[in-house]
Amino acid sequence: MTTTSPAAKTTVEERKPPLTLGRIVTYGAAATIGVWILFPIWFLFSLAFTTPDEVRSFPKSVFPFTPFSTETMEFFLTASGVGAGLVNSLIVALVAVVLSTAIAAPAGYAIARYLFPGRNIFRLTVLAVRAFPVVVLSIPLAVLFIRANLFDSIISVAIMHTVLTLPTTLLVIASVFASVPYELEEAGQVFGASPWQSFRHIVLPLVLPGIAASAVLTFVLSWNEVFAASVLTIENRTLPALILASLGNSSPAFQFAGGFFLMIPSIIFMFFIRKYLFNLWGQVSK
Amino acid sequence: MSTSNPSRRRSLTPYFLIAPTLVFLAAFFAWPMVQGLILAVHDDEALLPLVAVASVEGDRTGELSQGAAVEILGQQGNTIEGELTSDLLTEQWFRITGVGTDGAAVDGWAPETRIRVRDEASDGTPLAGTVRPRLGEGAEPFTDVLAEPNERAEVTGALDDRAEVEITQVTVLEVWFNVRGQSNDGTTIEGWAPSRFISAFESGEEGRVDRGSDGEFTLRFVERMFNDRFFSPALRTTLLLMAIILPLQFLLAIGMALIVHSRLKGGSGWLYVFSLPMGMSDLAVGILFFAIFTSNGLLNSILDLFGLIDEPQVFLSADTRGWIIGAIVLAELWRATSIVMVIIVSGLQAIPDETLEAAELFGATYWKRVRYIMLPLLKPSLLVALILRTILAFQVFAVVIALSGGEIVTVLANETFRQYFSLRNNNVASAYAVFILLLSLASSVFYLRIVRTQDELASR
Numbered sequence: 165m166t167t168t169s170p171a172a173k174t175t176v177e178e179r180k181p182p183l184t185l186g187r188i189v190t191y192g193a194a195a196t197i198g199v200w201i202l203f204p205i206w207f208l209f210s211l212a213f214t215t216p217d218e219v220r221s222f223p224k225s226v227f228p229f230t231p232f233s234t235e236t237m238e239f240f241l242t243a244s245g246v247g248a249g250l251v252n253s254l255i256v257a258l259v260a261v262v263l264s265t266a267i268a269a270p271a272g273y274a275i276a277r278y279l280f281p282g283r284n285i286f287r288l289t290v291l292a293v294r295a296f297p298v299v300v301l302s303i304p305l306a307v308l309f310i311r312a313n314l315f316d317s318i319i320s321v322a323i324m325h326t327v328l329t330l331p332t333t334l335l336v337i338a339s340v341f342a343s344v345p346y347e348l349e350e351a352g353q354v355f356g357a358s359p360w361q362s363f364r365h366i367v368l369p370l371v372l373p374g375i376a377a378s379a380v381l382t383f384v385l386s387w388n389e390v391f392a393a394s395v396l397t398i399e400n401r402t403l404p405a406l407i408l409a410s411l412g413n414s415s416p417a418f419q420f421a422g423g424f425f426l427m428i429p430s431i432i433f434m435f436f437i438r439k440y441l442f443n444l445w446g447q448v449s450k
Numbered sequence: 451m452s453t454s455n456p457s458r459r460r461s462l463t464p465y466f467l468i469a470p471t472l473v474f475l476a477a478f479f480a481w482p483m484v485q486g487l488i489l490a491v492h493d494d495e496a497l498l499p500l501v502a503v504a505s506v507e508g509d510r511t512g513e514l515s516q517g518a519a520v521e522i523l524g525q526q527g528n529t530i531e532g533e534l535t536s537d538l539l540t541e542q543w544f545r546i547t548g549v550g551t552d553g554a555a556v557d558g559w560a561p562e563t564r565i566r567v568r569d570e571a572s573d574g575t576p577l578a579g580t581v582r583p584r585l586g587e588g589a590e591p592f593t594d595v596l597a598e599p600n601e602r603a604e605v606t607g608a609l610d611d612r613a614e615v616e617i618t619q620v621t622v623l624e625v626w627f628n629v630r631g632q633s634n635d636g637t638t639i640e641g642w643a644p645s646r647f648i649s650a651f652e653s654g655e656e657g658r659v660d661r662g663s664d665g666e667f668t669l670r671f672v673e674r675m676f677n678d679r680f681f682s683p684a685l686r687t688t689l690l691l692m693a694i695i696l697p698l699q700f701l702l703a704i705g706m707a708l709i710v711h712s713r714l715k716g717g718s719g720w721l722y723v724f725s726l727p728m729g730m731s732d733l734a735v736g737i738l739f740f741a742i743f744t745s746n747g748l749l750n751s752i753l754d755l756f757g758l759i760d761e762p763q764v765f766l767s768a769d770t771r772g773w774i775i776g777a778i779v780l781a782e783l784w785r786a787t788s789i790v791m792v793i794i795v796s797g798l799q800a801i802p803d804e805t806l807e808a809a810e811l812f813g814a815t816y817w818k819r820v821r822y823i824m825l826p827l828l829k830p831s832l833l834v835a836l837i838l839r840t841i842l843a844f845q846v847f848a849v850v851i852a853l854s855g856g857e858i859v860t861v862l863a864n865e866t867f868r869q870y871f872s873l874r875n876n877n878v879a880s881a882y883a884v885f886i887l888l889l890s891l892a893s894s895v896f897y898l899r900i901v902r903t904q905d906e907l908a909s910r
Contacts, residue, residue, distance in 0.1 A: 186816060194709045197702075198723050204784065205726070207748050208738045222746035222762055223754040267470045274467035286468055293479055295838060297890055299845045299863045300883040304486025305478065307876050327478045334471060381729075388731035390848045391863065395870060404733050408848060412855060416744065423737030430729030438722045442796045 205427065212237050212424035216417040240421035243414075249406040252318050256393075256402055257386040259322035261379045264333045267326070269375065272337030277346065294331035301327065302392040309396060320396045325386040332385070333378045336440065340374030341367070377440040380433045387429050489880040493668050495661035498648075500641025503602060504528050504626040512639035518659045520631035522650055523640070526601045527561065527623030538624050539645040543599035544576065545619035548609055551592055556607035558595030565615065576617045583611035599623060629657070671877040675869075675885065678878070684865045691775070691861070692843040695782050699839065700832070702783065703790035708820065710791070711798045721795075728788035736852025739781040740766070743773065743853070768858045775859065781849045786842065790835045797831025798824065829901070837897055841890045862886055 211219055215233045218224070240246060274280070275287060302324065309320040344367055352362030390404040397405060407414075407422045496516055501508030504526050514520065527541040542562040550556035560581075569578040581593045592608040599621050609615065625645040633639050650657040675681055706724050714720055727735065742748040743765045750762040765773040801824060809819050825832075847863040850856065856864050862882060870879035 190709055190712055191714065193705065194714055194720055197706055197709070198720070201723055201726055201784070204738050204742060204748075208741055211741055220746065223751040224746065224748065267474050270467035271471040274464035278461075278464035278467075280461075280464040283464070286472075289475075290471075293475060295841055295890075295894075296479075297841055297845050297883075297886055299847070299866055300486070300887045300890075301479065301483065303866065303870055303876065303879045303883045304482040304489065306870070307489060307880075308482045308485055323478055327475070330471065330474065384729045388729075388733075390731065390733045391845070391867070395867065404731055404848075407737075408733055408851060411852060416741075419737050420741050423734040423741070426731040426734035427738075430731070431726065434726055434729045435722055438718060438725060441721070441725055441728075441792045442799065 205431070208420060208424045208427070211420040212240075216415070219415075219417045219420060236417045236421045237425070240418050240425065243418055245401070245406055246403070246422075249401055249403040252321075252400055253387060253403040256318050256322045256325060257383045259319070260325035260329055260386040261382045263322070263326040264330045264382050265337075265375065265379055268330050268334035269337050272334050273341050275334075275338040276341035290331045290334055293327075294335070298328060298389070298391050302395040305392070306395045315396070316398050316400055318397070318400050318402070321393050321402060322386075324392045324396060325382075325389055328389065328392070329382040329385050333382055336378040336381070337371075337375055340371045340378070340440075343374075344370045374440060377437040380437050381440075384430050384433050388426070486880050487884060489877055490671055490884045491667055491669065491881075492665050493662075493670060493877065494665040495663070496666040496668060497664040498643055498659045498662040499664055500629065500639060500643050502641055504628070504642040505600075505602075508642060511641035512633045512637070513664065514629075514631045514639070514643075514659045514662075515634055516659055516662050518631045518633075520627075520629040520648065520657050520659060522627050522629055522648075522655055522657050524628040525625050525645070526628075527599065528626045528644070529599075530622065530624045540622050541625055543621050543623055544579070544615075544617045545599075545621075546579075546595065546609075546615040546617055548581075548613050548615035550595075550607040551610055552607075554607070556595050556609060558597055558606040559599040559603070559621075560593060560595055560609075561599075561601075564593050565617070567617070568614075576620060578614065578616050581609045581611055581613045581615065627657070631659070671875075671881045675878050675881040678865070678869075680860055680865050680868070684860045684862050687775070687859055688844060688846070688861045691778060691782070691846060692840065694775075694779050695786075695843065696836070696839060698779075699783055699787050699790060700836070703787050703794055703835070704825075706787065706791040707794035707798060708824075710795050725788045725792055727785045728792065730785060731848075732785060732846075733848035733852060735781050735785040736849040739777050739784070739849070740852050743777045766853060771859060774854050777853050778846075778849055778859070781853065782843075782846065785849070786839065790839060793831050793835040793838070794828060797828045801827050833897060833901055837894045840893045840897070844886050844890055844893075862889075 213232055213234060213236065215231060215235045216239060218231065218233075219236060271286075275283065305320075305324055305327075306315070309315045309317075314320045348366050348370075349359075349362050352366045353359060357365065388404065390408050393402045393405040394408055401409065403422075404426060407419070407426070411419065493516075497513040498516070498518075499513050500511045502511050503509075505528060527543060530538065530540075543559050544562060544565050545557075545559050546565065547555065547557045564582055565579045566582050567576040567579040570576050584590055584593075591611060593611070593613075594605045595607045595609060596603040597606050598604075626642050627645050627648050627650070628640070628642050629648065630638060630640040644663075647660055647663060648657045649660045710721050710724060740747070745762045745764050745766075749765065750759065753759045753763070764770065765777065805823060805827075806819055809823055814822070845863050846861055847867070850859060850861050850864055853859075856868070860868075863886070866879050866882040866886070869875045869882060
């Protein structure tokens with residue numbers, strides 16, 4: 165293997181287009197867009213990790229972090245309600261992940277592996293639910309939860325987030341299952357494995373990373389969601405709902421640190437699921 | 451989505467597998483949505499039915515609207531329907547035993563107004579008492595005892611004034627009012643209704659229908675939404691933002707997608723950076739752009755660095771709506787372009803390399819390949835992205851709140867939230883929600899129509 169890999173690498177390199185003027189322009193455009201995306205994040209990052217005095221100061225250094233300090237972030241994390249909000253957010257996101265994965269995985273498998281009457285209608289329904297406005301669903305669900313005495317409970321937020329993420333989870337899991345050739349499963353059965361065994365030992369290991377990616381995505385969606393969480397709770401707020409409610413009467417230091425804190429999961433998780441982004445959206449247009 | 455050799459056997463298995471999803475969506479999506487639609491056009495407390503006798507089984511004599519003025523002609527107790535809540539107007543009835551006017555034992559019910567309690571248990575339960583005398587000349591000397599705690603019940607006996615009785619049972623009844631008022635069609639009607647629906651004025655002879663127990667379909671909430679002073683600014687701002695953001699966004703997204711697709715070194719690194727904002731909380735992005743545009747923020751710092759300003763400018767205030775709109779546009783471009791890009795890249799990946807190579811062999815330049823091959827083949831992806839982004843644009847919320855506080859610049863989603871949360875008006879909030887839903891549906895249908903018309907024109 166070690167002898168063949170350099171050769172393989174050269175062929176890949178050769179296939180790359182030569183560095184022409186067009187390529188340079190492309191790199192320039194890519195770098196510009198990269199700066200446009202990264203620089204604001206960097207700026208908020210540096211505000212979150214400096215002293216509250218620096219947050220209030222003007223003019224700020226354009227390349228900040230002067231002085232570097234965890235004071236602002238500590239101020240945010242120890243502010244009243246933030247700890248409870250964080251716990252609520254984590255519980256809601258985890259419940260939503262577990263519920264939507266548990267409910268969607270079998271349906272995803274069904275869509276990928278079976279042709280059955282109603283399959284297309286089912287897929288279209290799921291697609292329609294995914295495109296459905298959060299704002300529209302939140303109000304009726306809140307009214308329903310009030311009637312059921314589930315109002316202002318984080319369970320209601322978790323259920324709402326499950327509704328929001330279920331369609332995405334389902335379609336991702338379906339596309340992940342579809343990417344595992346059915347022949348592999350059949351081969352297992354030819355060699356004497358039961359359908360369950362071939363699923364358990366052949367398919368499952370292959371799809372687990374994809375399912376994990378969809379779980380991560382569900383987590384991030386739930387972590388970010390603010391409208392439904394604000395509508396469904398008053399006291400038991402999730403972190404984004406808490407920050408939104410305190411926008412009018414909190415210090416910039418609190419807001420900037422809070423804003424950056426909300427970004428952290430997506431910055432980390434997007435790295436792990438970037439390969440699956442096309443599974444999320446690729447099949448929609450077909 | 452391709453199904454690689456899916457099982458073609460007819461079996462029930464797939465239905466078992468999709469059943470949990472269907473049940474969950476029915477319970478927490480379809481059912482609340484139907485309720486929400488009804489809430490927008492149905493007033494649950496619009497009408498108060500009056501009945502001929504003070505009983506739920508009484509015949510209806512007509513309905514009064516919420517807010518109607520009424521004369522209160524009389525009152526009596528009745529069994530409480532539903533839960534006993536502390537704010538109900540109630541009266542007590544006692545089950546009493548004693549010796550009747552004819553010397554025989556009497557057992558029956560009498561209202562608390564007729565019995566003076568003389569002996570109570572330690573917990574306050576009345577045990578015994580005497581019959582109150584009626585005062586005045588020619589007053590009825592006897593007190594009737596009834597078979598049931600109800601003034602219309604059969605009389606089982608009578609007691610003398612001041613007769614001693616034992617109280618064996620106590621029941622709490624809700625007061626019903628006998629009222630007279632004008633119904634919607636202008637006729638004066640008279641009948642009984644539970645007191646919980648009527649707020650009596652101090653005199654006790656007049657009152658007002660507080661709320662109804664019967665619903666009616668009405669366009670009142672829809673009208674209230676249209677007449678709300680924030681409605682048309684919210685609608686206009688939402689549409690304006692959409693009109694500015696979507697074209698810029700699609701140009702930028704197509705550019706980003708072509709860059710990602712052009713196999714730069716460090717391929718998935720670029721993809722990671724370009725798609726980074728996609729996973730970000732809209733609230734966090736709003737705060738991020740607030741940090742840029744606030745008076746001691748990044749923009750003023752940069753202007754100051756180049757000596758362009760003497761003192762920090764105020765961008766986010768009631769006098770600078772244009773700057774706020776600009777900041778929202780930039781924030782939305784920053785945040786939501788990635789998702790369009792990812793959809794377009796998926797579409798690009800579906801274009802066979804051979805097609806593009808063939809075009810290149812025949813001398814098509816890069817721009818010609820983009821213009822005449824890629825873009826036409828990307829049409830389905832662009833359509834999906836356009837529908838999705840339009841629906842999302844009707845929901846823009848946290849970014850606007852973070853940058854404007856939700857007062858200076860307002861959008862439809864913010865008004866929905868305000869009606870629900872600050873004004874506690876679920877019905878008008880639902881009307882807003884339904885309005886957003888209709889706009890989303892209408893724009894999706896509109897896009898699909900345009901594409902179909904174009905296809906038809908092209909195929910001629």
